[in-house]
Amino acid sequence: MKTKMLGGATAVAVAWVLAVAPLTARAAPETPPDSICAVLDGAARYLNTTVTVRGIASSEGKVTTLSDAQCKGAVALAMDEKAMGKRDVSSFRRTVAAKGMRADATVFGRFKATGDTRQPYAIDVYSVRDVNELRVAEGG
Template structure:
């Protein structure tokens, strides 16, 4: 009887360890987001690389921006046709489609310069995760 209990406990622990393995592997794959302030503040280091940043996304007409209130920094977001077919990106576009709509989101994409003095940087969006809609005004 005692041996059966030990075998059951060992089997249960082994099954739990095997089940937790894939979940741990998935979390390792996800790059933790940098702050937008860090990326903008040291932009020359990031130009031409893939960044993952979290910020407040909003749209004004056809322009979508990602901003951070701490440093009052912002970048424009560019979403090409191939990326907009991805489920995560299309869902994000719907979340911020109307004027005044805001969402907190983690955006991954290539960081680049734009040549525009008002918005000197942009991110070519590859993927979006953890999108949380915010009340109008971004608050």
């Protein structure tokens, strides 16, 4: 009789754990974005790794950059056809390509060296989130 009760109690306990587990499970906390200044200061450590960076994005011609006024640092944003197929990336690109528009945004991608002395680093963009449009004042 004791074995039968123990088996029933165990089954109830297991059923309860399975029912409650999804309610108590938490999503992994998102990594807070780094500043461009921090990434550029430790560029050797970040090379060829994925980074999450927040900054001000703007476009000049076909070049889009993400910058930070704190250190006057900037990195180029490389958005290939595969990335442009993603809704968040293509929407972001259209936003910053519009005349007089910039955006405060968080960019996730691979940090890499470009070999260009004017713009030595770039980020291969995988995704973009938290985009806030910023209108540039006329003449500045």
